Amino acid sequence: MSSPLITLAVLLIGLGAGVLLVASLLRGSSPAVHSWSLAAAIVAVVALGAYWPGKLRGSAQVLDGQRITYAATDERTAREKCLNDMGRPDLVQALAFAREQIPEDAEFAVTTNSPSVACLMINLFPRRPVAVADPARHWTVFDRTAPANVVEDATRQQRLPEAERRYLTHSPSFILVRPEPEAGP
Amino acid sequence: MRDERLVLGFLAFHLLVAAPGLALMYALGLVRPRPVALAAAAGPAFVIGLVVVGVPLIALVVLGVTVGTPASLAVLAVLTLGLGLAALRRHQRERQVLAGVGSAAARPPVFELVVERLVLAATAGYLALGSLAFAHVPTMWDDANIWSLKGLALYYHEGLIDGVARNSQLSGVHLDYPILQPLLEASFFRAIGGVDLRLWHVELWVLFAALLWTLAWLLAPLGKRWLWTLVLATLSVSGILITNITLGDADTTMAGLVGCATLSFGIWLERGQRSHALLGALFIAGAANVKNEGLAFGVAIGVALVLVVALGRVRGRWKDLALSAAVVAGGVLPWQLWVLGNEAATRATPSPWQVVDDPGYLLDRSEFLWRGIEQIVLQLTNTAEWGLLVPALLVVATVLLVVRRQRTLVSFYLLAALLASLSVAYTYWVTPFADLGGFESRTGPRIVLGIVFAVGAGLAHLLQLAISATPSDEADSHAVEDPPRAEPRVEARA
Numbered sequence: 152m153s154s155p156l157i158t159l160a161v162l163l164i165g166l167g168a169g170v171l172l173v174a175s176l177l178r179g180s181s182p183a184v185h186s187w188s189l190a191a192a193i194v195a196v197v198a199l200g201a202y203w204p205g206k207l208r209g210s211a212q213v214l215d216g217q218r219i220t221y222a223a224t225d226e227r228t229a230r231e232k233c234l235n236d237m238g239r240p241d242l243v244q245a246l247a248f249a250r251e252q253i254p255e256d257a258e259f260a261v262t263t264n265s266p267s268v269a270c271l272m273i274n275l276f277p278r279r280p281v282a283v284a285d286p287a288r289h290w291t292v293f294d295r296t297a298p299a300n301v302v303e304d305a306t307r308q309q310r311l312p313e314a315e316r317r318y319l320t321h322s323p324s325f326i327l328v329r330p331e332p333e334a335g336p
Numbered sequence: 337m338r339d340e341r342l343v344l345g346f347l348a349f350h351l352l353v354a355a356p357g358l359a360l361m362y363a364l365g366l367v368r369p370r371p372v373a374l375a376a377a378a379g380p381a382f383v384i385g386l387v388v389v390g391v392p393l394i395a396l397v398v399l400g401v402t403v404g405t406p407a408s409l410a411v412l413a414v415l416t417l418g419l420g421l422a423a424l425r426r427h428q429r430e431r432q433v434l435a436g437v438g439s440a441a442a443r444p445p446v447f448e449l450v451v452e453r454l455v456l457a458a459t460a461g462y463l464a465l466g467s468l469a470f471a472h473v474p475t476m477w478d479d480a481n482i483w484s485l486k487g488l489a490l491y492y493h494e495g496l497i498d499g500v501a502r503n504s505q506l507s508g509v510h511l512d513y514p515i516l517q518p519l520l521e522a523s524f525f526r527a528i529g530g531v532d533l534r535l536w537h538v539e540l541w542v543l544f545a546a547l548l549w550t551l552a553w554l555l556a557p558l559g560k561r562w563l564w565t566l567v568l569a570t571l572s573v574s575g576i577l578i579t580n581i582t583l584g585d586a587d588t589t590m591a592g593l594v595g596c597a598t599l600s601f602g603i604w605l606e607r608g609q610r611s612h613a614l615l616g617a618l619f620i621a622g623a624a625n626v627k628n629e630g631l632a633f634g635v636a637i638g639v640a641l642v643l644v645v646a647l648g649r650v651r652g653r654w655k656d657l658a659l660s661a662a663v664v665a666g667g668v669l670p671w672q673l674w675v676l677g678n679e680a681a682t683r684a685t686p687s688p689w690q691v692v693d694d695p696g697y698l699l700d701r702s703e704f705l706w707r708g709i710e711q712i713v714l715q716l717t718n719t720a721e722w723g724l725l726v727p728a729l730l731v732v733a734t735v736l737l738v739v740r741r742q743r744t745l746v747s748f749y750l751l752a753a754l755l756a757s758l759s760v761a762y763t764y765w766v767t768p769f770a771d772l773g774g775f776e777s778r779t780g781p782r783i784v785l786g787i788v789f790a791v792g793a794g795l796a797h798l799l800q801l802a803i804s805a806t807p808s809d810e811a812d813s814h815a816v817e818d819p820p821r822a823e824p825r826v827e828a829r830a
Contacts, residue, residue, distance in 0.1 A: 155714035162717060162727040170731060184739045191735035192563060192802040195728035195795065199566045202723035203455075203573065210573040211462060214469035217582065221472040221534075229473070229534045233480035258499075268505045269481040277492040280499030282680075 169194040233270035242294065245325040246274045252319050252327055253278050253290050260284030263294035291328040301326060341529040349527035350382055350542075352412055357385025359419035363426055364611035376556070379549025383596070384615070386543075387622035387667075388415055390516045394625060395670040397496055397515070404494040405526050444560060452562035456552075459569045463545040470537035470581065479584025481509040484533055487521030491531060496674075504680045511681035514671045516625035517586045540581045540589070547592025548572055554599050555796055559804055564796035570723045571595075571792045576781045587782040590630040593623035595789030597634065598752055601641055601660075602797045605745050610656045617660035621667025623786070628683075629759075631668060633786040636755035638664070640748050648744035686766050701765055704772060708764020711776050712757050715784040722788055729753070729795040732802055742801050749794030756787045 174190035181189065234242040242265070253259055258279045261271050271294065272280050281289050293301060305318035305326045313319070319327040358374070358381035361367045367377045389412050396411070397403050444452070475484055489500040496502075501511060524539050525531045548568055555564045571577075580588045600616030603609075620637060623630030638661070645653050675681045691697060716726040733746045760783050769775040 155710050155717060159713055159717045159727065162719075162724060163730060166724065166727050166731040170735060184741065187735050187739045188732075188741055188802040191732045192799050195724075195732050195799060196563055196566055198724040198728055199570050202719065203566060203569050206573045206720075206723065207458060207462060207569070210575055210578060211465070213575055213578055214466045217473070217578070218469040218471075221474065224472040224474050224534060226532055226534060229475050230480075232474040233477055236477055260499075262505075267477075267481055267509075268503075269485045269509050272500070273475070273480055273485055273488055276488045279493055279497060280489075280503065282498045282503040282505075 166194055166198060169198075230274055233267060234274065237266045237270060239265050241322070242271070242274075242325075245294070245321045246271065248319075248321040248325070249275060249292060249327055250278075253292075257290055257330075258288065259290040259292055261292040261294070262296040263292075264296055265294060286328070287331045289330055293326045293328070295324045297324075297326045301328065342532075342535075345528040349524060352409075352527075353385040353389060353523075354378060354381040355385060356388045356412060356415040356419050357381035357383065359416055359423045360384055360388055362423035363419055364614060365426060365430070365609075366611055366615070369427065377553060379546040380553045382546045383543075383550045383593075383622075384618060386520060387516075387593075387618050387625075388419070390519055391621055391625060391667045391670075393519055394515060397490070397519070398670045398674040400495065402494045403490070403519075407494075408523055408526070444562070448560060448562040452565050455562070455565040455569050459548075459565070459572050463541070463548070463572060466578075467538050467541050467545075469578075470534075470541050472534050473537040473582055473584075475533045476583045479533075482513060483518055483584050483586060484521065484536065485509070486513075486515055486518035487525075487536070488531065490515070490518055490522035491525045502678055502680045507680050507682050510684065511678065512675045512683050513586075513628060514625045514630075516622065517589055537581055537584060540584065544577065544581060544588050544592060547589070547596065550592075550596050551599060551793060551796065554596065554603060555800070558603070558797070559800040563799040563803060567725070567792050567796040567799065570725055571789065574721045576721050576785070580782055580785070585782065586626050587629070587785045590623045590627040590633075591785035591789040593619045593626060594630060594633045594637070594756075594786040595793040597623060598637055598749070598790040599793035599797060601637060602745060602748060602794065604653075604656065605641075605644065605650060605748055606742070606797075606801075608650075608653070610659070613653075613656040613660045614663060617663035618667070620664050624664070624668045625671055628685075629783065629786055631672075632759040632763075633756045633790070634664060634668075636759055637752050637790070639755055640751035643751060644744050644748045648747060650744050684768060685763050686768075688762070691766055698765065704767070705761060705765040707772060707776070708761040709757075711764065711780050712760055712784055712787070715780055716757075716787065716791075718781070721781070725788065725795060726791050729791045729798070732795060732798050736798060736802060742798070745801070746798065749790075749798065753787055753791050753794065756790055757784075760784060760787065 170187070170190045173193050174186050177186040177190055180186070231243050231246075234240060234246070253275070255277050256279075258281050259275065260281050260283070261268060261275070263271055265271070271292070275292070278290075284291050297305070301318065302323065305320045306323075308316040308318045309320060317329050317331070319329070321327070358367070358377060361377055361381060361384060362369070367373055389408075392411055392415070393403055393408060396407065401407060443449075485500065485506075489497055496515075500506065503511075520543075521536055521539075524536065528535065548571065551568055551571075552564075555561070555568075577588050597616045597619035600612045600619060604612035604616060616637075620630070620634035624634050641657060644650065645657060675683075716722070729749070733750050736746045737743055763783065764772070764775075767775060
């Protein structure tokens with residue numbers, strides 16, 4: 152038998168012995184059937200009661216520690232935690248740039264080589280994500296995934312005034328592409 | 337101004353969700369129109385209201401209806417009105433009966449009263465003060481990738497937009513997972529006047545407290561209270577639940593609903609009131625719309641019920657069971673049908689019918705099954721988290737079986753827990769995750785939560801029966817075989 156099953160067997164034997172002991176003490180004070188079930192209930196309640204106060208104290212301490220740990224977290228930091236968790240703290244600034252550029256009522260497609268597309272999405276809401284990008288209507292967000300021609304065009308357009316660019320570059324690896332109708336000349 | 341809106345919105349949200357729940361409870365004859373009884377039913381009313389409103393909203397979302405504030409309020413108003421009218425009809429029909437219902441139960445001995453109130457007060461204080469720990473919690477990985485992703489999409493775009501719900505880039509983050517919790521999250525943000533992902537954890541904690549309250553409310557009229565207070569207190573202080581809510585996961589919500597469903601059906605087996613069966617069905621529908629495991633545990637409870645009704649000493653319950661099955665099916669089908677039609681919503685765990693024709697695959701993975709069983713036993717006997725909850729149920733149930741008391745009910749609780757455990761073992765058996773060790777450490781403690789709550793519900797109920805002086809099944813088989821149809825009896829609550 153493996154260790155978890157042995158643990159279970161030991162616990163059951165211990166509680167069973169407790170029931171035998173209590174039932175023998177109750178013998179004579181009530182009908183036999185009732186003595187046994189009463190003994191089982193008493194043992195179960197005592198077993199639960201023995202653990203609970205310590206666990207209550209321990210969990211209360213855990214909760215208090217959590218309250219202190221997170222006391223200074225603001226909403227934006229809370230939402231950006233997944234960016235740091237996936238090893239991409241650079242995306243905090245990059246997505247702030249994207250939120251400045253992409254209107255809130257716009258639609259966007261995002262491609263990334265990071266482990267979580269969802270994490271980028273929750274930091275771009277309320278902008279509406281789309282499953283399939285239509286360059287004529289949707290913004291595109293490239294995070295380390297821009298094809299070579301996009302990188303070239305983005306680099307070339309950096310000489311233009313920002314309002315005239317179609318490609319908006321936060322860093323060489325993070326590029327936004329406006330929908331075509333919005334693009335400058 | 338923002339704080340005032342937040343507080344008022346928070347209160348209004350809970351009152352509005354509780355309204356149809358309370359109406360349904362009254363219509364089912366489960367609550368009396370008295371101030372104390374209504375106050376005692378507030379927590380369960382919120383939980384029941386959440387399911388009663390949430391399931392139709394899921395159906396609307398699936399049908400492509402825009403579910404923003406107007407649609408949510410319209411559904412809530414229609415349901416509250418309809419159930420309120422049903423409650424009113426019942427009230428008029430039973431006014432005399434209700435007037436005659438008294439709570440003339442004898443006052444319990446001082447010792448029991450002290451234990452009961454001490455444990456309840458400490459648990460309530462723990463839950464109330466504990467909420468402070470969740471007010472500034474950041475959005476963790478699963479929450480960002482699964483739950484709040486959907487919650488925010490529903491909040492901002494009021495439906496299952498293709499960019500999230502049918503986006504193959506997101507197939508890895510469980511698009512098949514049901515949306516009752518995200519729907520609640522979106523509604524919560526609308527009520528408080530905007531998105532605050534940190535505060536969502538407070539609401540999850542409130543929901544957890546309401547689920548414990550629902551268990552207490554179901555148990556309260558059954559007999560001595562001091563016994564089950566310790567069971568619920570043990571459930572309330574687990575660190576696994578703190579972690580789960582901190583992570584923003586949905587396991588606690590699902591498990592609490594599974595516990596409520598198990599207990600409702602247990603009370604139905606003992607007492608024979610259809611209202612408890614319907615309530616149990618509603619809780620299963622809720623659990624299945626929170627997590628897929630809720631559906632698996634619901635099936636486990638359903639199979640256990642069918643077996644004990646078919647083979648046990650209860651008769652004439654098939655109509656209640658059929659009605660309950662219809663409620664569950666109606667509640668579960670909209671989301672499951674939507675998943676079937678969504679190629680991006682791939683299921684991580686293959687269904688039994690997908691693997692049954694490949695016995696070689698199952699045989700090759702028999703080691704996974706064994707490891708799964710060991711992991712389940714390990715988690716259920718984790719005394720640091722659950723005390724002796726599971727061994728206590730096994731011992732009490734065994735004694736009751738040996739002395740031939742409430743064998744049908746005992747069998748139901750044991751079977752429900754066993755079948756629920758087997759459903760978890762199946763997950764280990766067929767999981768596509770190659771790294772079983774990682775799967776065990778990430779998922780092991782929380783995948784058994786539904787079993788733990790079912791066990792807790794069963795133990796709480798059986799303790800009351802064990803200590804009562806009811807004769808054995810042999811001595812008074814009528815009490816078990818054919819319990820009186822109590823409708824339209826109203827439980828003496830509070």
